Each structure stands twice: as C-alpha cells, then as structure tokens.
Amino acid sequence: MTCCNLLENAIEREVFYFGPQHRIDDGRIVNEVSTEYFIRAAASRGYDYWGVNYCPFCGRALSLGLWQAEKKK
Numbered sequence: 001m002t003c004c005n006l007l008e009n010a011i012e013r014e015v016f017y018f019g020p021q022h023r024i025d026d027g028r029i030v031n032e033v034s035t036e037y038f039i040r041a042a043a044s045r046g047y048d049y050w051g052v053n054y055c056p057f058c059g060r061a062l063s064l065g066l067w068q069a070e071k072k073k
C-alpha cells in the first residue's frame with residue numbers, strides 16, 4: 001500500500017497517517033487536500049494533519065484522486 005520503505009517507516013512511527021479522513025479523531029486537518037495520506041505532528045491539543053498528494057520521500061503520487069488523474073494523461 002506504500003510506495004517506498006521510508007514512507008512505510010514513517011507510518012509505522014506515526015509521523016505519517018494513511019487512512020480515510022473521517023477516521024482522524026485525535027486532531028485536525030490543516031489543509032484541504034483530497035487525500036488519504038497525511039503528515040502527522042503533535043500540536044498544542046492533539047495532532048495536526050497535513051494532507052499530501054505526493055510522497056515526500058520518493059515523489060510518487062499518493063492520493064487516489066491524483067493517481068487516477070495521472071493515469072488518464
């Protein structure tokens with residue numbers, strides 16, 4: 001389900017979140033990117049989640065919507 005070992009590692013260490021947005025119940029989503037991948041950081045209350053479209057490590061498209069859009073090109 002992940003593009004590279006670094007991302008898998010980041011999810012294991014919970015600095016990265018993979019899953020549906022509505023399952024996030026311990027923090028808030030900072031930006032409005034339609035994705036299932038989020039960078040997770042401790043905030044003053046709970047966690048902040050930054051949605052990302054691309055893997056920060058290998059640069060591959062992550063989000064389903066973007067992946068489908070790229071496939072059509």
Ligand SMILES: [Zn+2]
Pocket residue numbers: 003004005007055056057058059060
């Ligand atoms: Zn990657």
